[in-house]
Amino acid sequence: MKLKVLEQNKDTLKVEFDGVDPSVVGAIRRTIINRVPVLAIEDIDILVNSSALYDEVIAHRLGMVPFVFDVKKLVQKNVCSCKGAGCDKCEVTMVLNKVGPCKVYAKDIKIANSSVKTVDGNVLLISLLDKQRLHFEMRAELNIAKEHAKWQPAIVGYSYDADAKGSGKNKVVFNLKSISGLNPKQIILKSVEIMKQRLDVFEEALKSPGKNIPEPGDETVEKKVVIKAVKKEVSDTEEVKEEVKEKKKVSTEEAGVA
Numbered sequence: 488m489k490l491k492v493l494e495q496n497k498d499t500l501k502v503e504f505d506g507v508d509p510s511v512v513g514a515i516r517r518t519i520i521n522r523v524p525v526l527a528i529e530d531i532d533i534l535v536n537s538s539a540l541y542d543e544v545i546a547h548r549l550g551m552v553p554f555v556f557d558v559k560k561l562v563q564k565n566v567c568s569c570k571g572a573g574c575d576k577c578e579v580t581m582v583l584n585k586v587g588p589c590k591v592y593a594k595d596i597k598i599a600n601s602s603v604k605t606v607d608g609n610v611l612l613i614s615l616l617d618k619q620r621l622h623f624e625m626r627a628e629l630n631i632a633k634e635h636a637k638w639q640p641a642i643v644g645y646s647y648d649a650d651a652k653g654s655g656k657n658k659v660v661f662n663l664k665s666i667s668g669l670n671p672k673q674i675i676l677k678s679v680e681i682m683k684q685r686l687d688v689f690e691e692a693l694k695s696p697g698k699n700i701p702e703p704g705d706e707t708v709e710k711k712v713v714i715k716a717v718k719k720e721v722s723d724t725e726e727v728k729e730e731v732k733e734k735k736k737v738s739t740e741e742a743g744v745a
């Protein structure tokens with residue numbers, strides 16, 4: 488097998504595989520898409536949302552924001568020493584607190600972990616009108632796209648000349664575009680590491696027929712809702728309080744008329 492890098496930059500990679508069956512490249516593609524972990528916002532406490540968008544809509548938008556992170560400092564919750572309870576090694580706390588009129592961008596998210604930042608701070612999340620306010624407390628975590636597409640690290644595809652198959656000219660061109668905080672090299676290397684781990688599990692299973700050998704991390708995987716939006720009682724700013732008072736007054740008057 489020969490490899491030739493045809494194109495490489497910050498977030499894309501194009502490689503030609505020579506003399507390899509397309510199914511092998513397909514396995515790499517599926518491993519990248521489904522199993523390479525990246526960082527995304529998972530839990531959101533919605534303290535105040537007086538914007539025009541529903542809680543769920545903003546929560547979904549926030550879940551799609553990609554983050555750069557240090558692969559050596561963060562681990563997936565299901566393999567963390569805290570056993571899924573949540574700690575500095577498996578969770579990143581973030582806060583979004585803005586009062587309109589303004590546009591709210593990804594760069595407005597304040598992140599407690601200095602090794603984490605947004606891939607593109609200029610992603611527009613929402614526009615706020617006068618006195619509209621967002622105040623969210625959020626937790627991001629590493630996970631894989633097998634759980635939810637927001638954790639997909641890259642878009643990957645490959646092409647090959649079907650006619651050349653069997654002629655000894657078995658060339659597959661592999662294309663990768665990162666849509667996460669990981670670069671193409673990190674993504675490829677991680678996918679190979681994961682494939683190796685899974686093959687080890689397969690080998691182990693072949694040695695012990697009938698025995699259920701779990702994949703790494705599968706023993707403690709906790710299934711849960713994708714994004715939970717929880718309303719909490721908090722003290723609003725004076726402006727928001729005023730607004731609430733006004734609203735109450737209007738409704739009381741209406742009741743009086745009726």
Ligand SMILES: [Zn+2]
Binds near residue numbers: 569571573576
């Ligand atoms: Zn932990």
